[in-house]
Structures are given as C-alpha cells and as structure tokens.
Amino acid sequence: MVSRDTTVHAGVVAVSIAALLALSWAFPDVESPVLTFAVLVCYGFVLAGAHLFLAWLGDDGIVPASSRWRFVGLVAGVVVLATIAVLTEPISLGPVSSDFVLTVVAVAGILAYWVLEAGSGYDEATEGS
DSSP: OOOHHHHHHHHHHHHHHHHHHHHHHHOTTOOHHHHHHHHHHHHHHHHHHHHHHHHHTTOOSSSOHHHHHHHHHHHHHHHHHHHHHHHSOOOEETTEEHHHHHHHHHHHHHHHHHHHHHHHHHHHHHHTO
16 A cells, blocks of 8 residues: 555645746746746655655655655755755855755755754654664
8 A cells, every 4th residue: 555655745746847837838938047947846846845745744654754854854954955956047156155054054054953963863763772
C-alpha cells in the first residue's frame, strides 16, 4: 500500500511541474530572471511542498511534524539564497565574492539542519529507553 507521504509527494511534484509548464506556455517571452525565480520556487515546492502540507496538517506519519517544519525552513532558506545569488551580480568582498558567502551560509544551514535532525532522532530514540 502506498503511504500518505508518497501520495502527497507525487501530487506536489505533479502540480509543480504542471505549474511550470503552464507558466512557460502562458508567458513564453518572460525575461530570464523572472523565469529563474519561478523555477527556483517550483523546485522548492517539489522538495518541501509535501512536508509543508503535512506539517500544516500536523501529520506525524513517517516523519514528525517538527522535522517537517525544519526541512521546510531549510529549503526555503536555500531557495532564497539561491535566488539572491542568481538574480544579482556578484559583489567582491575582499578575496571572496558575495556568491561564495551565500554558498557558505547555505552549506552552514544544511549542516545545522543535519545536527538538529541527528539530535532530534537521538532524543526520540532515547525517549523510549
């Protein structure tokens, strides 16, 4: 039997792809930054849309709702940083560029997410002992 999570993920992916196709068909002459932003937002929905929907419902199925919210926050943050990097010209900040700084912030966010999830999993595992 297919899990609720899988069903919601498949639905979100289908809606995101349909929305991207509809936007590209409806606005064929859209300038590149707007299309890039739309693609990044749809990519975020593909990655985190199902978690957002299930977290909003408070569904603690396969993944706890608190973990879903953390993942949604991570994906939203990375999408915002990627949007800034793609839609702006890099600025030189001494020996590094602004794009490098945005990448470091995104990677730090991913590492912090992994640490929080590991701690949450450990707490959950030791809770039953």
